[in-house]
Amino acid sequence: MTIRRRTAAAIAVTAAAATVLAGCGADGGSGGDARSSVTWMTILHTPTTPDTDGIIETALQEHTGFDIEFQWIPAASMDEKLNAALASDSLADIVAMPKPDSSTLRRALASGQFWDVEEYLDEFPNLAEIDPQTLEAAKIDGHLYGVPRQQVKARYGVLVRQDWLDALGLETPHTTEELAEVARAFAEDDPDGDGEDDTTGFYDRSESFDYNFRTLSGYFGAGSKFELNDDGEVIASFTTDAFKEAMEWYRGLYEDGAVNNEFVTVQKSNQRDAIAQDKGGLVVTGLFDASSLLALAQSADPDTTMDWALVNDVTHGDGPRRVLSDTNGGLGGWYAIPKSQVKTEDDLRTVLGFLDSLLDEESFALMTNGIEGTHYELDDEGVVTILDQPMWEQEVQPFASSRVSDRVVTYASTTPYVDEANELMTEQEEFAVINVAQSLTSETYDARWTELEQKARDAYNKYVVGQIEMSDYEAIMDDIAGDGLDQITEEFTASYEAANG
Numbered sequence: 001m002t003i004r005r006r007t008a009a010a011i012a013v014t015a016a017a018a019t020v021l022a023g024c025g026a027d028g029g030s031g032g033d034a035r036s037s038v039t040w041m042t043i044l045h046t047p048t049t050p051d052t053d054g055i056i057e058t059a060l061q062e063h064t065g066f067d068i069e070f071q072w073i074p075a076a077s078m079d080e081k082l083n084a085a086l087a088s089d090s091l092a093d094i095v096a097m098p099k100p101d102s103s104t105l106r107r108a109l110a111s112g113q114f115w116d117v118e119e120y121l122d123e124f125p126n127l128a129e130i131d132p133q134t135l136e137a138a139k140i141d142g143h144l145y146g147v148p149r150q151q152v153k154a155r156y157g158v159l160v161r162q163d164w165l166d167a168l169g170l171e172t173p174h175t176t177e178e179l180a181e182v183a184r185a186f187a188e189d190d191p192d193g194d195g196e197d198d199t200t201g202f203y204d205r206s207e208s209f210d211y212n213f214r215t216l217s218g219y220f221g222a223g224s225k226f227e228l229n230d231d232g233e234v235i236a237s238f239t240t241d242a243f244k245e246a247m248e249w250y251r252g253l254y255e256d257g258a259v260n261n262e263f264v265t266v267q268k269s270n271q272r273d274a275i276a277q278d279k280g281g282l283v284v285t286g287l288f289d290a291s292s293l294l295a296l297a298q299s300a301d302p303d304t305t306m307d308w309a310l311v312n313d314v315t316h317g318d319g320p321r322r323v324l325s326d327t328n329g330g331l332g333g334w335y336a337i338p339k340s341q342v343k344t345e346d347d348l349r350t351v352l353g354f355l356d357s358l359l360d361e362e363s364f365a366l367m368t369n370g371i372e373g374t375h376y377e378l379d380d381e382g383v384v385t386i387l388d389q390p391m392w393e394q395e396v397q398p399f400a401s402s403r404v405s406d407r408v409v410t411y412a413s414t415t416p417y418v419d420e421a422n423e424l425m426t427e428q429e430e431f432a433v434i435n436v437a438q439s440l441t442s443e444t445y446d447a448r449w450t451e452l453e454q455k456a457r458d459a460y461n462k463y464v465v466g467q468i469e470m471s472d473y474e475a476i477m478d479d480i481a482g483d484g485l486d487q488i489t490e491e492f493t494a495s496y497e498a499a500n501g
Contacts, residue, residue, distance in 0.1 A: 037067035038354050039092035039341070041085065042402045044072040050398050055374070059366050060399075064357040072398070079104070086113070091338040093351055096402065097146060098333035100137075100438065103446040109145040110441070114336045115348050118144035124352055126359035133432065137329030139439040142499035146334030147355050150405035152425050153330035154323045154432040156215045157312040159290050161281035163305045164191035164199075172309045176219055176249065176316040179282070183258035186281040201258035203280025205271040208263055208464075209238075209457040211326070212284040217246040218324035218433060219314045226437035226492065234437050234492035236485060238456045239477050244470065251464045264461045276300055286326070287312060287424050290417040308417060312424040321431050329434035335404060355404055364408035370396035382412040439499065442491035448484040455480055 049072045050056060061068055071092050073081045078098070085091050086108045095114075097105045108114075118135070121127040121144075130148060138148040160172060160182065168189050173179045183201025185191070192199055204212050218224065221242035229235050237243055253259050260266065260280060275283055276297040283293070290308040297304040315321050335355060342348050357363060369376040369384050375392050377385045386392050410422050437445075459476040462468045468476075 037069060038094065038351060039069045039071060040094045040096075040402075041071040041073060041082075041092035042094075042096040043075050043078055043098050044398055045075045045401045046393065046398045048394065048398075050395055054395055055371060056366055056396055056399055059371060060358075060363060063362050063366065064354055066354050066357075089113070089338075089340050091341055093337065093341045094355070095336045095338060096149075096333065097336050098149070100328040100331045100333055106140055106441070107446075109334065109336055110140045110143070113338055113340065114145045115339060115342065116143045116145055117147060117337065117348070117352065120345075120349060120352055121147075123349065124356035126356045127352060131330060131429075133434065134330040137325075137331045137434050137438050138334060139499070141439070141441055141495055146336035147352070147404065148330075148334060149332035149403075150407050151327045151330050151332045152407065153327060153429045153434075154325050155286040155288060155425050156211075156284065156323065156326045157287045157310060157424065157428070158314060159283045159285060159287070159293070160309040160311055161186070161191065162307040162309040164281045165309065166307075167191050167193060172311060174311065174313055174315070176216075176314060179314065180249065180253060180258070183253050183282055184256055187256065187258040191281060192278050199278065200260050200280050201253065202282045202284070203260050203271060203275050204263035204284075205266040205268055206264055207268070209460045213246070213250060213460070213464075215284045215324055215326070216250065217243050218322055219319075220246040220249070220316045221319055221322075222246060222324075224324040224433050224435040226435050228436050228496070232493070232497075233489055234440065234496050235489055236456070238460070239481075239485075244473070247460065247463055247473070248470070251466070254464050255466065259464075264465060272296060276306075278304075278306075287421040288418065290421060291415050294416060310417065310420055310424055312428045322433050323428050323431050325432045325434045328438060329432065330429075331438075332406070358404045359408055361409055364403060364405075367396070367399040367403050368409075369411075378411075383414055384411045436496070437492045440492045440495035442488050442495065444484050444487040444491055449488065452480050452483060452485055452488075455483075 049070075057068060057070065069092075073096075079102075082095075082097075083104065085095070091113075097109060099105055118139075121130065127147065130150060131153070133153065134148050134150055135144065138144055138146070158173075158179065162172070164186055165172060165182070168185050168191050170182055170185060171178070173182045186199055186201040190196070190199070202212075214222075214224075217237070222240055223237040225237055226234050227237050227240070229240075250259065254261075260274070266274075271283075272293065273296070274280060275293055277300065278297075283289075287310050290310055294304075294306055294308065297306045312323070313321055337348060337351050342351055358367075365372070369378075369386070370392055372378060374387070375396055376387055379385070410426075413419055455476065459468070459473050463470065463473045
């Protein structure tokens, strides 16, 4: 078990913050009855809410020293409920803002309704340790309007069928050149030994432009959606030479049968089924996915020979090691603190102290596993065993998605590949590349990006499958530029200069 947070100091800060609350009103203002509670508007991803004052809520209250009033918002109605609460200013002390790419939520955060918390974080031992790259990713035009919900920054890599490599006498690939060699061998050399021409290298799906190929393009030097060019302009990565070089490389593999022919129409579930059925030996996905793909294969064939090599260090030519962040730079959203509810700096420090206490080991364990001996057991190797799955789902699972960080403790596992994936994802964090425009604003982006990106996505698909040539792709990029992308570049660049000038 890896421990990443200190707890004693966090509890001390929370206790001190609770003392500050003694003179505050129930709404966070001055005067009135003594306040010792925090209201928390958060998202529910399970069918039912836990019982009010249930075992986990009670344990969290005892541990943090706060009475906590949860206001659960079902995920299905999240946008509607949050927008209504924002419009009517009927907010809680803490408001979960779970969509970093939502223009509506970003505008709300920057509207002046919420505290900029950046200057206060260093006063709290756990909040002070938030990864600097995640903090930067969480800013909007240079301001931090909430505590970031922290995730692993870079989860994606390449899963390679190790048993197929062994059958063909090949080494595990670590460069784009080696990936291409393996992909072609998997398509041409009967790696499963059944005498049939029924395997390929990369098994991709319809979201290739957004996930699978985007990750591969990062190895070639392309950015994560937007990047800063040598002239200091914020440009779309799909217009860059690196992205186009990666496209040419991938199209060559497609032409050689080393990418599944119909990937443009393949849905995620069909992709997974095909991989479990030995149709493809390379998949670009979260490194954690190896365990679930193995389980899927074993459910179809208990005697499957599937064995995965997890690769997190692919490089291209003489280029540096890099990986595009698939989690917005480790940002899973914000815990925003509205000024209408939390009216003074002392009250703000109190709420921040509460959030800080949720970043210690005890709070994380409660919100992840529940009560030891009731919901789970922890053995000497740090492996967690859930004792009663239905009880855990009812009483504990709703709290897991409200954790302030997914990274406080990493528990050991007996499931194949899980520990290896956790280690590799942590290892590659220092090489993570994030979307430089994530913290910037552009009205044209908000209004036009979905349409423009779809045009680029369509052009990518047509190029890879050979329906258009590179000159046609570049002509489409020119059209997109004149249709709003140039304006987005101008606005993002101005926003970047203002935030960093």
